[in-house]
Every structure is written in structure tokens, then in C-alpha cells.
Amino acid sequence: MREEQHTKFDTxxxxxxxxxxxxxxxxxxxxxxxxxxxxxxxxxxNALQYLQDNQNNTALLPQVLLVDIYMPMMSGFEFMEAYDKxxxxxxxxxxxxxxxxxLDENDISRAKNDRNITAFHEKPVNKDFLDSIxxxxx
Amino acid sequence: MNSEExxxxxxxxxxxxxxxxDFNWRYVYLNDIxxxxxxxxxxxxxxxxxxxxxxxxxxTELFKVLKKCMKDRKSRRIENEFIYPxxxxxxxxxxxxxxxxxxxxxxxxxxxxxxxxxxxxxxxxLYSFLSQINQSIVHFSTEINLYKNACDAAIExxxxxxxxxxxxxxxxxxxxxxxxxxxxxxxIHYFTDAIISEKSPQREVLETGSYFVCNDTDHDELHGLRxxxxxxxxxxxxxxxxxxxxxxxxxxxxxxxxxxxxGKEEILxxxxxxxxxxxxxxxxxxxxxxxxxxRIVEENEKRxxxxxxxxxxxxTLATADGKLFYGSPSISKVLGYDLKNMFHxxxxxxxxxxDLNDFKQKRAELVKNPGQSINFLxxxxxxxxxxxxCEGTATNMLEEAGLHAIVSNFTDVSEKKKAxxxxxxxxxxxxxxxxxxxxxxxxxxxxxxLITSNSAFDRMVMEVYGRAMQKGEYILQPELSAATxxxxxxxxxxxxxxxxxxxxVRLTQPNGNWSDISFSPxxxxxxxxxxxxxxxxxxxxxxxxxxxxxxxKELIKTNFELDRFVYSVSHDLRSPLTSIMGLVSxxxxxxxxxxxxxxxxxxxxxxxxxxxxxxxxxxxxxxxxTKTEIxxxxxQETVNGIVESLRHSKNAKEVTFSIDLxxxxxxxxxxxxxxxxxxxxxxxxxxxxxxxxKNSLIKINGKSNKNFLDFTIEDSGIGxxxxxxxxxxxxxxxxxxxxxxxxxGLYIVKEIVTKLHGTIEVKSTLxxxxxxxxxxxxxxx
Numbered sequence: 001m002r003e004e005q006h007t008k009f010d011t012x013x014x015x016x017x018x019x020x021x022x023x024x025x026x027x028x029x030x031x032x033x034x035x036x037x038x039x040x041x042x043x044x045x046n047a048l049q050y051l052q053d054n055q056n057n058t059a060l061l062p063q064v065l066l067v068d069i070y071m072p073m074m075s076g077f078e079f080m081e082a083y084d085k086x087x088x089x090x091x092x093x094x095x096x097x098x099x100x101x102x103l104d105e106n107d108i109s110r111a112k113n114d115r116n117i118t119a120f121h122e123k124p125v126n127k128d129f130l131d132s133i134x135x136x137x138x
Numbered sequence: 139m140n141s142e143e144x145x146x147x148x149x150x151x152x153x154x155x156x157x158x159x160d161f162n163w164r165y166v167y168l169n170d171i172x173x174x175x176x177x178x179x180x181x182x183x184x185x186x187x188x189x190x191x192x193x194x195x196x197x198t199e200l201f202k203v204l205k206k207c208m209k210d211r212k213s214r215r216i217e218n219e220f221i222y223p224x225x226x227x228x229x230x231x232x233x234x235x236x237x238x239x240x241x242x243x244x245x246x247x248x249x250x251x252x253x254x255x256x257x258x259x260x261x262x263x264l265y266s267f268l269s270q271i272n273q274s275i276v277h278f279s280t281e282i283n284l285y286k287n288a289c290d291a292a293i294e295x296x297x298x299x300x301x302x303x304x305x306x307x308x309x310x311x312x313x314x315x316x317x318x319x320x321x322x323x324x325x326i327h328y329f330t331d332a333i334i335s336e337k338s339p340q341r342e343v344l345e346t347g348s349y350f351v352c353n354d355t356d357h358d359e360l361h362g363l364r365x366x367x368x369x370x371x372x373x374x375x376x377x378x379x380x381x382x383x384x385x386x387x388x389x390x391x392x393x394x395x396x397x398x399x400x401g402k403e404e405i406l407x408x409x410x411x412x413x414x415x416x417x418x419x420x421x422x423x424x425x426x427x428x429x430x431x432x433r434i435v436e437e438n439e440k441r442x443x444x445x446x447x448x449x450x451x452x453x454t455l456a457t458a459d460g461k462l463f464y465g466s467p468s469i470s471k472v473l474g475y476d477l478k479n480m481f482h483x484x485x486x487x488x489x490x491x492x493d494l495n496d497f498k499q500k501r502a503e504l505v506k507n508p509g510q511s512i513n514f515l516x517x518x519x520x521x522x523x524x525x526x527x528c529e530g531t532a533t534n535m536l537e538e539a540g541l542h543a544i545v546s547n548f549t550d551v552s553e554k555k556k557a558x559x560x561x562x563x564x565x566x567x568x569x570x571x572x573x574x575x576x577x578x579x580x581x582x583x584x585x586x587x588l589i590t591s592n593s594a595f596d597r598m599v600m601e602v603y604g605r606a607m608q609k610g611e612y613i614l615q616p617e618l619s620a621a622t623x624x625x626x627x628x629x630x631x632x633x634x635x636x637x638x639x640x641x642x643v644r645l646t647q648p649n650g651n652w653s654d655i656s657f658s659p660x661x662x663x664x665x666x667x668x669x670x671x672x673x674x675x676x677x678x679x680x681x682x683x684x685x686x687x688x689x690x691k692e693l694i695k696t697n698f699e700l701d702r703f704v705y706s707v708s709h710d711l712r713s714p715l716t717s718i719m720g721l722v723s724x725x726x727x728x729x730x731x732x733x734x735x736x737x738x739x740x741x742x743x744x745x746x747x748x749x750x751x752x753x754x755x756x757x758x759x760x761x762x763x764t765k766t767e768i769x770x771x772x773x774q775e776t777v778n779g780i781v782e783s784l785r786h787s788k789n790a791k792e793v794t795f796s797i798d799l800x801x802x803x804x805x806x807x808x809x810x811x812x813x814x815x816x817x818x819x820x821x822x823x824x825x826x827x828x829x830x831x832k833n834s835l836i837k838i839n840g841k842s843n844k845n846f847l848d849f850t851i852e853d854s855g856i857g858x859x860x861x862x863x864x865x866x867x868x869x870x871x872x873x874x875x876x877x878x879x880x881x882x883g884l885y886i887v888k889e890i891v892t893k894l895h896g897t898i899e900v901k902s903t904l905x906x907x908x909x910x911x912x913x914x915x916x917x918x919x
Binding site: 018020021024025027028031070100101102103104105123124125126 | 705713714717720723760
């Protein structure tokens with residue numbers, strides 16, 4: 001059975017307003033045994049609320065976050081600004097990736113300069129990308 | 139009287155003062171004279187010490203001498219100046235001797251002696267002053283040298299503290315400093331063009347014709363001058379009149395820092411000095427007049443000689459009806475006729491037909507009026523046929539006994555006339571030039587009065603002032619707005635200070651037009667006497683500039699918006715593509731149907747093509763919009779990075795790379811641009827390899843020096859047909875239909891290379907391979 005197999009992470013959070021992308025990414029993760037659980041959010045503020053509500057409950061928090069940039073209400077970068085205010089204990093135990101189809105240099109360099117962002121990845125999320133995310137730091 | 143009493147009496151009646159001081163510096167004995175000398179009663183001194191009575195005595199030279207005598211018991215003699223509490227001064231000759239009780243001081247009042255000595259010395263000084271003046275009268279030939287010497291001598295030999303000479307203005311209202319010695323720079327302005335007030339020393343001298351002396355500026359009546367005296371630290375002074383040809387023209391002023399410095403004898407000497415100076419001045423004046431007369435005589439003589447020598451006056455005598463019967467020799471010289479042949483011909487035959495009627499009329503009038511004269515200017519015929527302008531006078535002497543003629547005197551003025559015509563022509567020409575323009579030209583003098591202007595300026599004046607402006611009129615009239623007048627005042631003043639400059643101004647009058655005005659100082663020798671101004675209406679140019687600027691801003695904005703648009707469109711186009719790509723990869727992995735697999739492969743290829751195209755459009759847009767940012771390019775790292783990322787694509791697995799990069803000098807350029815060029819060329823080399831060849835080789839060579847980077851990429855691929863070689867850099871041109879591509883890659887490469895001041899060349903043989911050579915400028919500065 002699948003559930004019995006070893007996965008790299010316990011929980012991954014995906015924030016993307018595009019339902020197809022949410023589906024594709026989530027499925028890609030589960031299929032490749034990247035994570036046991038996937039938290040899907042199509043609104044960044046809901047994702048943020050979740051993190052704030054559970055900031056003391058390590059078991060519910062994700063180890064990897066995949067964040068889209070262009071979303072209604074709250075953009076990926078706005079989310080990152082709020083994310084910065086979360087406790088270090090959580091931030092130190094998780095990795096955040098910006099996943100976008102944007103090729104805008106400004107977006108790429110902004111992602112590079114954010115200390116909480118591990119890397120910028122051009123969509124789509126594929127196996128090669130998931131393989132490149134190691135669990136060594138955990 | 140016992141002997142001691144007698145002795146005391148004798149001591150008391152001596153002329154010398156005697157005081158005996160004990161070893162504790164107490165007054166033990168004082169005689170009567172001593173009381174006179176010290177001006178203190180005996181009783182107040184006796185039994186008291188010197189220090190009690192004269193608290194500062196221990197600091198004096200005198201006390202040192204007294205102390206020495208106390209100690210070594212040897213007698214001494216000194217002269218001592220004694221200043222009383224009332225500041226009066228007397229001199230004493232002191233003889234100090236050791237005595238039984240301590241010391242005995244004999245004092246003799248030598249003040250009178252001292253004063254006469256002083257007087258003699260001063261007299262000597264003044265004599266040297268006088269002799270100095272006399273010498274300068276002999277040696278110097280100009281007034282100013284004499285004045286200078288007099289002032290210097292007054293200080294050096296006359297021992298005055300300050301000396302100055304001032305001259306009165308023509309109305310005797312002011313006095314102005316011409317020479318001085320000993321005056322401080324900061325005080326000089328007191329003496330320049332100073333108003334002579336009532337009862338002032340200068341006025342006194344002018345009115346009395348004699349000297350004015352003040353012996354004590356602290357106490358004498360000075361009519362408001364005391365503050366000056368105090369500031370200059372003058373305690374006494376004398377003002378002496380200087381005369382020229384009997385008239386007082388100025389004063390010699392001598393200031394001393396001592397009271398009563400100038401006594402009666404000194405005044406007599408100073409008056410003598412003044413007489414000498416006046417004598418010298420008269421001599422100068424006489425000499426000057428003499429020289430002037432000589433010059434005038436000489437000049438007159440020259441002028442007269444010139445007149446006689448150069449005279450070419452012609453004279454004729456003619457009858458009332460114009461028959462010539464005498465002509466002076468100069469006629470044949472100037473007009474070229476043989477005199478004999480000329481006589482008995484008519485005068486009128488000589489005159490130009492155009493001038494004849496006028497002349498005849500005037501002459502007919504003259505004939506009727508004996509004794510009258512007329513002036514004429516006519517053209518006369520030279521023997522050789524040319525016309526000469528002749529100007530002269532004709533006088534009716536028909537009734538004069540022995541003459542009975544119209545007498546004419548005239549000269550050839552052709553040259554003068556020609557010159558005049560030339561001047562007039564030039565003038566007209568210039569006028570035509572400066573008036574035949576819409577540019578305004580005008581000039582003003584130092585007082586900002588109009589000197590001259592062209593008609594364009596006159597028209598503007600008409601428009602603004604509603605009337606014409608006369609020459610000599612002040613240029614800034616009340617019709618101008620305060621702001622305009624202020625602006626122009628500043629410009630004119632700047633130009634009058636000698637600066638030539640141009641100014642672009644927006645004139646509010648007569649309209650809101652822009653003008654480019656140049657101001658040039660007009661110089662006469664070293665002096666600026668006016669300003670020449672030239673104004674050109676540049677409204678059209680300014681408006682064009684404004685329009686351009688606005689257009690530019692508009693374009694920048696449009697460009698920015700376009701940029702945003704491109705990014706946003708590319709994002710929105712790529713988003714669904716990536717979603718599709720993800721979905722397709724699931725289908726691909728989850729099916730075993732061969733046809734489905736074939737279809738997913740085709741879908742993926744289509745998606746990749748579309749994605750590549752979007753990326754290319756984006757990179758083209760980026761290249762066009764973004765500014766280049768020059769930085770050091772690590773060639774090795776860059777090329778290796780690109781090769782590494784391309785090597786992993788499935789296509790490149792059978793390709794071998796040979797990379798040889800020689801970085802002699804660090805290469806500087808725009809990193810993003812270089813990356814795009816290299817990536818396009820290398821990926822092309824991979825894409826257009828021969829599929830059947832399992833050992834494709836791509837050679838990459840680069841060499842950078844301080845001027846250039848030479849970069850070549852050579853492949854052993856399919857090559858480009860010769861007929862297409864010329865078009866490969868065109869947008870959307872594709873030479874090979876079988877291989878995927880949008881046809882924009884090389885177009886972008888070419889665009890970027892051009893932008894980086896470089897060149898790109900291509901050599902290709904169909905079926906053998908292609909070689910691109912790029913040369914880029916090293917932007918290391």
C-alpha cells in the first residue's frame with residue numbers, strides 16, 4: 001500500500017489560485033512520495049491563517065511550502081512579508097519555494113533576495129524539481 | 139643762631155633741593171626748596187617712607203639708582219623726569235650721595251634748560267625740513283612729487299606724526315586729499331572730498347589767508363572736530379595755506395601727538411616752507427603755460443604750412459553771361475585744359491548737364507546782386523572727358539573797378555565725394571542688412587540710453603510703448619512691467635560690467651514669446667561704454683523642444699506600459715501551458731497505449747514550441763527596453779554554465795564540446811545580453827546538428843583583450859543553404875522547415891550584438907557546418 005511507503009516529508013503546503021495547478025502539483029507530490037500530506041490553499045490569507053493558528057502545533061505544520069506569485073487578494077510576495085513575522089522555530093524547520101510561470105526578472109531577483117525563500121522555480125512542478133529538494137537539513 | 143641752625147638755614151636757602159633718606163627709606167630731612175619741588179608740605183613727608191608716599195617708586199629707574207647707592211655707598215648723578223599727579227612734568231638733575239643716616243639727594247630743577255634744549259632740537263628738525271623742501275623744489279618738476287616730498291619731510295625731519303596736503307575744489311566747498319604721510323589707511327576717507335564746515339580750521343585758513351594752529355585738542359575750541367582728533371590721537375596741529383599764483387588752492391596739515399608741538403618760531407619756519415612750496419608751484423605753472431604756448435605755436439605753424447602746400451584751389455574770372463577770361467594755373471593741372479584754349483569759351487560748357495540748370499539759375503540770381511556770393515557743388519568736365527566733382531564759391535564782382543567779373547574759387551572734391559558715397563553706400567547696405575530681419579538689434583550707453591536700433595526693434599517699441607523711442611531716451615520706460623524692467627536692468631548691468639553673454643528669456647511683453655538675446659559690451663579702450671543687444675525670437679524652437687520632451691515622456695510611459703503588458707501576457711499565456719504540461723505528464727506515465735503515448739509526445743512538443751516562442755518574445759522585449767548594465771563577465775563560467783544546462787537536454791547527449799577561452803584581459807559587458815547571445819548560438823548549434831552523426835562536435839573559442847572579445851562557435855551540423863545565408867538574421871526567418879523554431883533567435887542575437895557595439899558574421903557550407911564569429915567591444919572603461 002502507498003501509505004506504507006517512505007516519504008521525504010510529512011506535510012507540504014501549496015498556495016496557488018489556479019485549481020488545475022493545485023491539482024497537478026498535489027498529485028505530483030503524492031505520486032512521487034514526496035510528502036505524506038498536502039495542504040492545498042487557493043487563497044494566501046487562508047494559508048497564513050492556518051500557519052498562525054497552528055504555529056505551536058508542529059505536527060500540523062508543513063516542512064515545505066510552494067507559493068505562487070500572482071494571486072488575487074494577497075500575492076505570493078505579500079504572503080512572504082507576513083510569513084516573515086512567524087516564529088523562527090517554525091521558519092527554521094521549513095523551506096519555502098516560489099513557484100510561478102512568471103519570467104519577470106524583477107520577480108526572480110525579489111525571490112532571490114528574500115531570506116525566507118529557498119529558491120525560485122519556473123512552473124510546472126515536475127519530478128526533477130521535487131528530486132532537487134533534499135531532506136538533509138531536517 | 140648756633141652753627142647747626144646756621145647750617146640748616148643755609149641749606150634751606152639753597153637753590154637745590156635737599157632730602158636725606160634713612161636706611162629704612164624714611165624721609166629724615168627736607169629743605170624748603172624740596173617742598174617747592176615736590177609740591178608736598180615737609181610735615182607730610184618727614185618720618186614716612188618713600189614707598190608710602192610714592193607707591194610705584196620701587197618700579198622706577200630712579201629707585202634702582204637710589205638702592206645701589208644705599209648699598210655700595212658710591213655717589214651717582216642722573217637726570218630724572220618727574221610727573222606730578224596733575225600730569226605736569228618737570229625735569230630734575232639729581233645728585234645722590236651716601237650720608238651718615240642713609241643717602242642724601244640733591245635735586246636741581248633743570249626743566250627750563252630741558253625745554254630750551256628741546257626747542258633747539260625741534261628748530262634743527264624744522265630747518266632740515268625746510269632744506270628738504272628747498273631741495274625738492276630744485277629736484278622735482280611736478281606738483282605731486284613736491285607734495286609727496288613735503289609730507290615725507292614733515293614726518294622724517296619735522297618730527298610730526300602725520301602730514302597731509304589737500305586741495306580745495308573750485309567752489310572751496312570741499313577739500314580733497316592729494317598726498318599724505320603717516321595717515322592710516324582706515325582714516326584716509328576722512329580726507330577725501332571732505333566738506334569744509336563753518337568755523338573749521340580749513341575754513342579759517344581760507345578766510346584769514348593765514349595759518350590755523352591748535353595746541354591742545356583736548357581743551358581748545360574745535361567745533362566738533364575733537365572726536366576726529368581723539369581717533370587719530372592728535373594732541374596739537376597746524377594748518378597752513380598753500381598758494382598758487384596768489385590764490386589759496388589747498389592746505390598743508392601737520393599733526394602731532396604732543397601738545398604745544400608747534401611754537402612761534404616753528405610757525406615762522408613753517409610759513410617760510412609754505413612760501414617756498416607756493417613759489418615752486420608758481421614756477422611749475424609758468425613752465426606749463428610756457429610749454430603749452432610753444433605747442434600751440436608749433437601746431438598752428440604746421441597747419442598753416444599744410445594749407446599752403448596742399449592747396450589746389452582753382453580760380454576763374456568770367457563775364458556776366460559766363461565767358462571765361464581768366465583761370466589760375468591749377469585749372470590746367472586739375473581739369474587738364476590748356477589755359478589759352480579755354481578762354482572765351484563758356485563756363486557752362488564745362489558743367490554736367492544734370493547740374494547745369496540748377497547752377498544757371500543760382501548764377502543768374504547772383505548776377506543781379508553785386509557783392510553777393512553763392513556756394514556750388516557741380517560736376518565739371520575734365521579735358522579727357524571724365525567728370526570731377528567741384529565745390530566752391532562764386533562772388534559777384536561785376537561792379538568792382540578793374541575786375542568786372544564773377545570770381546569763382548573751387549576745388550576738386552571728387553575723392554571726398556566718392557568716399558562720402560562709399561560711406562553712404564556702406565551705411566545703406568548695413569542698414570538694409572540690419573533692418574531686413576525680424577531679429578531685434580539695439581544698443582545702449584552706460585546710462586542705459588538708446589544709442590541706435592534697427593527697424594524690427596522700433597516696431598517692437600511701437601507695439602509695447604505705443605510710440606517711437608528717440609535716440610538718447612532711457613531704454614526702460616514706465617510702460618514696461620516691473621518684472622521685465624528688473625530683468626533687463628540685471629542683464630544690462632552685467633554686460634556693462636564687461637561680460638558678454640546670451641540669455642534665453644520668455645518675454646511677457648509684447649507677447650509670451652521666447653527670445654534668445656545676446657548682450658555684448660561695447661568697449662572704448664579699456665572702458666565699457668555701452669551694450670550691443672541682439673534678440674531672436676526662438677518661440678518655435680522652444681515649442682518644438684517642449685513638444686519633443688512631452689513626446690519623449692509619453693514614449694517612455696508607453697514603453698513602460700508595453701513592458702508590463704508583455705510580462706503580464708507572457709505570464710498569463712505560460713500559466714495554462716504549464717498546467718497542461720503537468721497533466722500531460724500524468725497521462726504519459728499512466729498509460730501503456732502506444733497511440734496515446736505518441737499523442738502526448740506531440741502535445742508536449744507543441745507546448746514546448748509555444749513556450750519557447752513566448753520566452754523568445756519576452757527576451758526580445760527585455761533586450762529592447764532594459765538598459766545595459768556593464769559588469770565583468772566571467773567567460774569561462776558563463777559558457778560552462780550554458781553548456782552544462784543544455785547538455786542535459788535529450789538532444790545534446792551525442793554532442794562533444796571543445797571549449798577554449800583565453801581571457802587575456804577581463805571582459806566587461808552586459809551580463810544578461812551576453813548570456814542570451816551565447817545561449818542562442820550554442821543551442822542553435824545543438825539543434826542543427828546532423829541527427830545521423832553520433833559524434834557531433836561543437837567548438838567554442840574565445841579571446842578577450844583590452845579592446846575586444848572575439849567569440850566563435852563552430853559546428854559540424856547541417857549548414858545553411860547559401861541563398862538563405864543573407865536572411866538568417868531577419869525576424870521570423872527560418873531556413874529549415876523540418877526543425878522547430880520561431881525564427882526569432884538569431885534576430886535577437888543580431889539586435890543585442892548591435893546594441894553592444896559589436897559585429898556578427900556567419901560562414902556556412904551546406905552539409906558541412908556553420909561558424910558564427912562575434913566581435914564585441916570590451917566596455918572596460
